[in-house]
Amino acid sequence: MSGLRALLGLGLLVAGSRLQRITTQTSACRSGPTWWGPQRLNSGVRWNSEVMASTAVKYLSQEEAQAVDQELFNEYQFSVDQLMELAGLSCATAIAKAYPPTSMSRSPPTVLVICGPGNNGGDGLVCARHLKLFGYQPTIYYPKRPNKPLFTALVTQCQKMDIPFLGEMPSEPTVIDELYELVVDAIFGFSFKGDVREPFHSILSVLKGLTVPIASIDIPSDR
Amino acid sequence: MSSAAGPDPSEAPEERPSLPGTLERQAPLPHMGRAELSPNATTSLAWGRQSWLEQIWNAEAVCRDCTAEAAALERELLEDYRFGRQQLVELCGHASAVAVTKAFPLPALSRKQRTVLVVCGPEQNGAVGLVCARHLRVFEYEPTIFYPTRSLDLLHRDLTTQCEKMDIPFLSYLPTEVQLINEAYGLVVDAVLGPGVEPREVGGPCTRALATLKLLSIPLVSLDIPSGWDAETGSDSEDGLRPDVLVSLAAPKRCAGRFSGRHHFVAGRFVPDDVLRKFALRLPGYTGTDCVAAL
Numbered sequence A: 001m002s003g004l005r006a007l008l009g010l011g012l013l014v015a016g017s018r019l020q021r022i023t024t025q026t027s028a029c030r031s032g033p034t035w036w037g038p039q040r041l042n043s044g045v046r047w048n049s050e051v052m053a054s055t056a057v058k059y060l061s062q063e064e065a066q067a068v069d070q071e072l073f074n075e076y077q078f079s080v081d082q083l084m085e086l087a088g089l090s091c092a093t094a095i096a097k098a099y100p101p102t103s104m105s106r107s108p109p110t111v112l113v114i115c116g117p118g119n120n121g122g123d124g125l126v127c128a129r130h131l132k133l134f135g136y137q138p139t140i141y142y143p144k145r146p147n148k149p150l151f152t153a154l155v156t157q158c159q160k161m162d163i164p165f166l167g168e169m170p171s172e173p174t175v176i177d178e179l180y181e182l183v184v185d186a187i188f189g190f191s192f193k194g195d196v197r198e199p200f201h202s203i204l205s206v207l208k209g210l211t212v213p214i215a216s217i218d219i220p221s222d223r
Numbered sequence B: 001m002s003s004a005a006g007p008d009p010s011e012a013p014e015e016r017p018s019l020p021g022t023l024e025r026q027a028p029l030p031h032m033g034r035a036e037l038s039p040n041a042t043t044s045l046a047w048g049r050q051s052w053l054e055q056i057w058n059a060e061a062v063c064r065d066c067t068a069e070a071a072a073l074e075r076e077l078l079e080d081y082r083f084g085r086q087q088l089v090e091l092c093g094h095a096s097a098v099a100v101t102k103a104f105p106l107p108a109l110s111r112k113q114r115t116v117l118v119v120c121g122p123e124q125n126g127a128v129g130l131v132c133a134r135h136l137r138v139f140e141y142e143p144t145i146f147y148p149t150r151s152l153d154l155l156h157r158d159l160t161t162q163c164e165k166m167d168i169p170f171l172s173y174l175p176t177e178v179q180l181i182n183e184a185y186g187l188v189v190d191a192v193l194g195p196g197v198e199p200r201e202v203g204g205p206c207t208r209a210l211a212t213l214k215l216l217s218i219p220l221v222s223l224d225i226p227s228g229w230d231a232e233t234g235s236d237s238e239d240g241l242r243p244d245v246l247v248s249l250a251a252p253k254r255c256a257g258r259f260s261g262r263h264h265f266v267a268g269r270f271v272p273d274d275v276l277r278k279f280a281l282r283l284p285g286y287t288g289t290d291c292v293a294a295l
Helices: A003-009 A014-024 A044-054 A062-075 A080-098 A119-133 A149-160 A173-179 A200-208 B039-057 B066-080 B085-103 B124-138 B154-165 B178-184 B204-213 B254-258 B273-278
Strands: A110-115 A137-141 A182-186 A214-216 B115-120 B142-146 B187-191 B220-223 B245-249 B263-267
Touching: A080 A119, A080 A149, A080 A182, A080 A214, A080 B085, A110 A119, A110 A173, A119 A137, A119 A149, A119 A182, A173 A200, B066 B085, B066 B273, B085 B124, B085 B154, B085 B187, B085 B220, B085 B245, B085 B263, B115 B124, B115 B178, B115 B204, B124 B142, B124 B154, B124 B187, B124 B220, B178 B204, B187 B204
Parallel strands: A110 A137, A110 A182, A182 A214, B115 B142, B115 B187, B187 B220, B220 B245, B245 B263
Antiparallel strands: none
């Protein structure tokens, strides 16, 4: 689940401060509120800025990323739907910043979004929908679909927006290079463990042979 | 904030007869680095906006029942497109916060001006307000929430938890003395009543809050419709809230024609094209990855 990356992508500095909290067990100093709240006192905002200014970007281990996710779900009561929507939206935004439609050859630019069997795939479905709204022409390949309402609803949203779902993955990298200008890898996320099963093993082999750019959601799926 | 989005008053059509209540504005806004509104600018902006909205809504010469239509659009998204209510509320709340950043960009604001009071009602409009407050926090504004009548449903409870956990203070009461609010905050977000919700449905504290907000001299941002306005006719616009900024959610409501404030944004990037076509809505193009467009 790329909740953390989504929140960082949207500039949620407090995620960085939360990590400080987890490791150092300190918390922001706040006085008791007057009726208008403690804005005039030591504010978390300034503290966050200081934290972020003094630390370089921290890269998370799998364990830390899972811990952040747990905090978001259990302490903050975020739902998977919420975080997935924010994650997919910010991924689409990032992709649009890196590969603006005006810089691509086709109009609208064609994008292949490959969605894996878990939450990373869900992020990809949301991402594809927002890419469509941003003026791209996404196509989705989603071979293994969890039978859960969250995912079926996301699929419906894409289908209703006329985003095609491929019946099979092109087996040659050159075919993909011809048809699409960009590939979004939403196959596996940070919680993935173990062996890569089919059809993803074959898919990853094909992706290795691509010349068009690949944008990976959360982590590159190839281990 | 002279660079804020919106039509340039100098390019507006020649002055037309004012809309009722337009010229009887409160005292000029305190200096906040923004161009102060002149009555002429308000009138011209209001007229220009009404013409544009008439174009949008009269595209088909059909009699429109605004509240029912807004409900139908939402039903389409929820039932046909299988959007979850939580998704839509999150997208609307996020976009509302983005609209605030466009109308009141952070770099131009002093510390005090970054403080935002978000007043939330117990229904969906309030839920959008809770999400908006959280994203304002993320965007480094300093929101405080007044949410006196709390919904028991899970969505509202979770959204409240998220705000609490992000150290967004919740006021236990709102002073009736409006000057205290003017002094403590830089702007207020009105997320009390959405279309079709009657003021009497939301309880005493919300109603009293709205009465206080009518006297506000700091800027007011209303989400979807100015709370208390009739969604269809905009009646009570003379006596009711007069926001400076209106953020229409998904699509503008009919009463937005009576809006005479400075900025009107539509937060509807997430609405699929086919839905726009079905409801005969033509909206200005969104640029880049923007989730809001200035009308």
